[in-house]
Amino acid sequence: MNIKPYVRKANYYETDQMGIIHHSNYIRWFEEARVDYMEQLGFGYDKAVESGIDFALLNVECTYKSMVRFGDTVRIIVSIAELSKARMTVSYQVLDDKTGELRSTGTTSHCYYHQNKKRPVSLKSELPELYALFEQNIAKSPRL
Amino acid sequence: MNIKPYVRKANYYETDQMGIIHHSNYIRWFEEARVDYMEQLGFGYDKAVESGIDFALLNVECTYKSMVRFGDTVRIIVSIAELSKARMTVSYQVLDDKTGELRSTGTTSHCYYHQNKKRPVSLKSELPELYALFEQNIAKSPRL
Amino acid sequence: MNIKPYVRKANYYETDQMGIIHHSNYIRWFEEARVDYMEQLGFGYDKAVESGIDFALLNVECTYKSMVRFGDTVRIIVSIAELSKARMTVSYQVLDDKTGELRSTGTTSHCYYHQNKKRPVSLKSELPELYALFEQNIAKSPRL
């Protein structure tokens, strides 16, 4: 499957008084890009939520390489770095869309939390179709 | 009942590149002050939510008088401007805590939405205790 | 000039525990739509900022008609409702992009603040080109 990077503009309300995008927003951009990635896979995040599965966050990490400013457009490359029945790590590269300059790299680690069972579950058992899609794409993903 | 103003500091992440607190945050501060007001009344917002009632927003209005900057402390005076079985309007005055200078005024209008019934309900019928508390405090509230 | 509505998806991080988009985000969406509107006019907000002019907010108002949920796409129609040398009021209509159902209406009122002069200025004097663009589009704007 040919997954396209997620492209979005940096908003004015995301700036801080240093005149740059506040670092906390990158964590939100990772989420936007992850949601977009799943949609492109053909199994939207909302579909997972409807099935009772949330991607609970275990860990987030972000390294800031250069600043993003209001009006800049960023291109976020998402890839699945690690996948197991109970856990997944997703990697992100944030690039300036015009110049390709690297702005940030990061990862998020998730478990699959079942809303009704109120506990982590195996994605392979709960949503085998989605698990298979992740599995097919892990090899093809560019590793950071 | 003697309700104290809600006091809080302006955070760095709430600033924008103009070097002031971004206007959208005042709407969030109104909510913080409203939650604090209900707690002081003795019927916390979480208690209402547990009873299945949310205060759905119908309208918000905010007028900006002067700027708030990072590190400033604001004092928010909350009062109930209008109350009926089905609707409530809450008023806010945001002042600089040190100088008393007026930063902003605003209002929010709410109906009482029942999570299970999935429709607006009468607060007087659903939560008579809370309705009575609001009623007792409307007269004593300073009007803007 | 043919101005297109601003289209964007509602993000997961914009939801609240009621399962809907938190009301404060609409104020941010208005800003996104306003920035997009100016770009389409051919005089981007960043160009105004570079010239030393910020669009300081005097007032914001938003009426909530129906709920937006995660994954919904909204279409925001921006129009200039009022324009004078010193002030501007912008109107917004938020519609569900698929069904056209009205989600919200709102306005923002602005003055033109000069970063170096540290006071409001006349847009007609400071940025006549932008003022003319606004003027040309006020008549053609759909009024709410």
Place this chain on the structure above:
Amino acid sequence: MNIKPYVRKANYYETDQMGIIHHSNYIRWFEEARVDYMEQLGFGYDKAVESGIDFALLNVECTYKSMVRFGDTVRIIVSIAELSKARMTVSYQVLDDKTGELRSTGTTSHCYYHQNKKRPVSLKSELPELYALFEQNIAKSPRL
């Protein structure tokens, strides 16, 4: 110096549709706690900013242990994990204020960015008083 933990309530607008505080807010809470820590040290963040120094973020990491909900109060313990002339790592422990249960741990790494020089600088040279305060407190800090 006896540094007190930073205590704050979780806000309604910080929840998401899972009914918990959205993970991105912890990054903002770290900042609030860091600002409070510096104030307690006697050299506020605003004082650093006035001197032209911003604490530019190089990296942030957060591990989520258990969920925080609306109305919960958290207690954040800040400590300086690493300090050099050009760089600092700050550690955070987020605990439930009532039960002491661990909610999250994290770190932020910073360099000292000079607004006018537009480049990272040595804190020891630029703000020796603040550097000394950090140095005195690194040993006394509880290590995670």
